[in-house]
Amino acid sequence: MLVHSRKARWALWTVFLVLFLPLFALPLLVVLGASFATHWSGVLPSGPTGANYRAATRGEALQALTTSLVTALTASVLALAAGTWAALAAAALGRRSRKAMDALFMLPVAVPSVVVGLAVLVAFSRPPMLLNGTRWIVITAHAVLVTAFAYQSVAAAITRLDPAYEQAAASLGARPGYVLWRVRLPLLLPSLTAAAGLCFALSMGELSATMMLYPPDWTPLPVLIYAATDRGALFTGSAIAVVLMAATLLVLLAVSRLRTRASYR
Amino acid sequence: MAEVAPQVRVVRGGSRPGGGSRRSHTAPRPYKPLLWALPPIALLGLVFLYPLALVVRQSFQPDTGGFSLQPYADVLASESFGRALWTTVWLAVAATAGCLVLGFLLALVIAFVPFPGARTVARFVDVYLSFPSFLITLALLFIYGGTGIVGSFRFLTTPWGVLLAEITYFTPFVMRPLLAAFSGIDTAQIEAAGSLGARAPRIVRRIILPEALPALAAGGSLVLVLCLNEFGIVLFTGAKGVTTLPMLVYGKAILESDYPGACVVAVVNVLISVGLYGLYRVVSRRAGA
Numbered sequence: 001m002l003v004h005s006r007k008a009r010w011a012l013w014t015v016f017l018v019l020f021l022p023l024f025a026l027p028l029l030v031v032l033g034a035s036f037a038t039h040w041s042g043v044l045p046s047g048p049t050g051a052n053y054r055a056a057t058r059g060e061a062l063q064a065l066t067t068s069l070v071t072a073l074t075a076s077v078l079a080l081a082a083g084t085w086a087a088l089a090a091a092a093l094g095r096r097s098r099k100a101m102d103a104l105f106m107l108p109v110a111v112p113s114v115v116v117g118l119a120v121l122v123a124f125s126r127p128p129m130l131l132n133g134t135r136w137i138v139i140t141a142h143a144v145l146v147t148a149f150a151y152q153s154v155a156a157a158i159t160r161l162d163p164a165y166e167q168a169a170a171s172l173g174a175r176p177g178y179v180l181w182r183v184r185l186p187l188l189l190p191s192l193t194a195a196a197g198l199c200f201a202l203s204m205g206e207l208s209a210t211m212m213l214y215p216p217d218w219t220p221l222p223v224l225i226y227a228a229t230d231r232g233a234l235f236t237g238s239a240i241a242v243v244l245m246a247a248t249l250l251v252l253l254a255v256s257r258l259r260t261r262a263s264y265r
Numbered sequence: 266m267a268e269v270a271p272q273v274r275v276v277r278g279g280s281r282p283g284g285g286s287r288r289s290h291t292a293p294r295p296y297k298p299l300l301w302a303l304p305p306i307a308l309l310g311l312v313f314l315y316p317l318a319l320v321v322r323q324s325f326q327p328d329t330g331g332f333s334l335q336p337y338a339d340v341l342a343s344e345s346f347g348r349a350l351w352t353t354v355w356l357a358v359a360a361t362a363g364c365l366v367l368g369f370l371l372a373l374v375i376a377f378v379p380f381p382g383a384r385t386v387a388r389f390v391d392v393y394l395s396f397p398s399f400l401i402t403l404a405l406l407f408i409y410g411g412t413g414i415v416g417s418f419r420f421l422t423t424p425w426g427v428l429l430a431e432i433t434y435f436t437p438f439v440m441r442p443l444l445a446a447f448s449g450i451d452t453a454q455i456e457a458a459g460s461l462g463a464r465a466p467r468i469v470r471r472i473i474l475p476e477a478l479p480a481l482a483a484g485g486s487l488v489l490v491l492c493l494n495e496f497g498i499v500l501f502t503g504a505k506g507v508t509t510l511p512m513l514v515y516g517k518a519i520l521e522s523d524y525p526g527a528c529v530v531a532v533v534n535v536l537i538s539v540g541l542y543g544l545y546r547v548v549s550r551r552a553g554a
Contacts, residue, residue, distance in 0.1 A: 002377035002455060003465050009378055023433050024393065030404040030408060085305045086306070088301075089301040090302065093302060107313070110538050110542030115317075123316035144313050205398075206397070207496065208494075222497070225399070229503075234403075252392075
């Protein structure tokens, strides 16, 4: 215990609450409150209604939700496959080439996502690979953006892996492919699911690159939220935002359940 | 588990005598791992490096065609670019400083002056990281918007509104590595210092801060890069007065269809961010984080 006097401790806790609540809890509460309201001109929202949610769960918004879910799911699977492969391949390399590969695969984090969007737009709007106007351009951009996070968490997990297991398997005559499939991947499963959750959440909330290249018939939720607030429909926008948060949290919860089961094995 | 047993038996039955077969697998070592690394590198090259190279190429190609430095001269000389560059840099630096101070204070209380529910707060911080950044601006629109709780619409369209949103959203990115670093500090050290008469500020300065420095450096530089690249927060304020480099890229490319200009701004933005990110990697590796 750092602070022993009771009074000082209470003072610190008050400061903590005064900083923490308005900064971190209030924004989420405000969005939640607004999603049930039609007016907000005083301290509290007024005009309780469920109409925002009716608008947020049908037609355009429902389509955007499925768009977001499909995009995030596909992009996460692609990113996880590429990131895991790259991390496993990097682990087998020498020290120097592994560092080079680390730098290469972490590069998309440093590049602004707007620029990633611009680059993908420029590259895939010309004949050899014409993806512009299709859903695949959005999915490609999302996969590029989240692969770095998949790579990072899998690479970190590989360095923590106890080599005794694979050595034992190999000394019993298991081939490298068998060791990978039966020993290494199962041991990596908890971090793989964690990486999948991270990729999914990031892709669900991705706005910057998406704004650069979404085709009219493939509008993910964040773009729809922006469109709603831009035309002044803040309350509908909040309801869609709550739907987005709820969908993300539900998937994360499912993934973390999977993870506990995986780590108990 | 039930499946594993027979599988192992099959392998044992089919295996050749130990040593020889092992060596035949490991003999072509030098190039085989490299071969396995090639497919993901090629994929990354196709969907990321090649597009980036095209952006660089297009930044040297004005609409009239040919190779020229004209787009650079035009953009770098324009007033809007200079303003955007300055806004981006000072917003990012100020937001990083704010996040570091606030994150350090909050993490300190959670870790060393724990209250009932402190663990829930720590988990809340984790959840916070999985939400998109523009939600914060959306909430601020209600709080400071025209008819909102506080109701000063002007505030949001100034850089200060963006600064507040960025500090709010990015502080958890500092808190998480800090909390991890704090959990590694031996509390006996703190107790010993306390029993020898050191007051709390002195303990923080002499014991906790040195221990937290690597995490602060790593978290701070990550937040700096993320702030330089932040787009959603600025877009949602709808402020015409606040233009950052990513906003400029979006505006030039999508709203004005000036692709060479957008590519020039993009190249500058990438150079700044990647340079800083390289610094972050060096710092965090030295810190062992």
